[in-house]
């Protein structure tokens with residue numbers, strides 16, 4: 001299966017840092033990508049950073065197509081200009097979307113001190129749980145980066161699923177889920193290409209498994 005990750009849709013507001021703005025795609029591209037994948041059962045969608053385009057653009061398009069997605073929000077940005085408010089997040093949840101943590105301050109989860117790790121993995125989750133009034137047990141690594149220490153902390157703290165941006169296929173049900181993030185230049189054709197690559201990959205893996213089993217006989 002394949003995980004697709006979106007960030008912002010439309011024109012990024014000035015509050016969005018330039019290193020995040022490259023992940024913004026047009027509303028037209030977004031709709032065409034959704035149409036490309038709507039009938040694919042092995043596609044999962046997620047949205048990082050908690051931009052207001054999540055509710056302004058993505059939510060109605062998802063609802064129109066009967067699709068769901070996971071939204072990873074940055075705890076410290078909730079209610080800020082350009083970011084989802086607490087009410088927006090509850091609206092997403094009530095529409096059947098998943099809500100997960102993207103940490104407190106959108107800093108890289110590598111080489112964190114004990115205090116930083118506490119803030120990113122515990123305090124941020126607490127704050128998001130207060131908003132949705134239920135447990136939060138998924139996380140997405142900011143900027144797609146992580147290290148072994150962060151992964152083991154996430155596991156120890158009871159996160160049931162952690163999403164990266166490793167541009168690889170994912171196996172359903174595994175704890176660590178790789179994702180393909182769309183960037184400004186990506187087209188629906190590119191996304192279709194990732195699928196084709198994915199199919200080849202799956203076939204090769206199946207062939208390898210059969211070869212292995214044959215080897216045991």
Ligand SMILES: [Zn+2]
Nearest residue numbers: 048049142143
């Ligand atoms: Zn992010």
